[in-house]
């Protein structure tokens with residue numbers, strides 16, 4: 001087996017063990033393979049091993065890969081920061097978008113999503129305990145943004161995502177992910193149906209699964225260390 005196939009199996013084993021440890025079904029946690037900075041050969045390798053959902057952060061890099069891999073049945077997730085001048089390309093080429101934290105961006109995606117395509121699947125990004133970045137809506141503002149997004153055509157609100165500040169302390173990781181789960185519970189209590197909690201990366205997927213993640217976004221543990229630009 002090649003490295004990517006091995007790594008995918010190891011990641012699935014980690015997710016499976018974490019799920020078992022808290023009485024969840026491993027099938028309830030979807031694995032999103034984050035392929036940013038890696039080439040189409042790496043994606044083909046993971047695809048050959050059965051992986052179908054891939055996450056990308058940079059629009060131009062992603063469009064090149066999407067074009068090159070058109071014949072594959074890939075579900076493409078945009079997980080990077082969204083610039084308003086890139087919303088049309090994102091709306092036309094992706095299946096999911098995880099980083100919505102402003103109504104303006106959601107409106108632009110809604111109006112750019114071609115009518116012939118399925119609705120764009122949306123996660124609202126929530127800022128959990130990270131004062132160093134402004135990306136993500138504050139927890140207290142998530143309900144209002146969710147209610148507004150629900151009114152927009154061609155978008156389907158699926159859930160919430162977060163990128164908490166990195167910590168090696170499992171208790172801190174769990175506390176951060178629990179905060180996102182509580183925001184989800186609050187929105188659900190207000191009648192907003194959400195089935196997705198997008199949280200957990202290579203270093204903290206176990207804590208995320210323990211706190212209810214339904215989708216983990218894994219790059220390094222599948223493809224290896226990224227070369228920083």
Ligand SMILES: *Cc1c(COP(=O)(O)O)cnc(C)c1O
Nearest residue numbers: 034079201202217218219220221
């Ligand atoms: C890069 C990235 C990931 C993957 O991180 P790893 O630590 O490599 O698993 C997950 N989510 C987002 C939003 C990312 O930008």
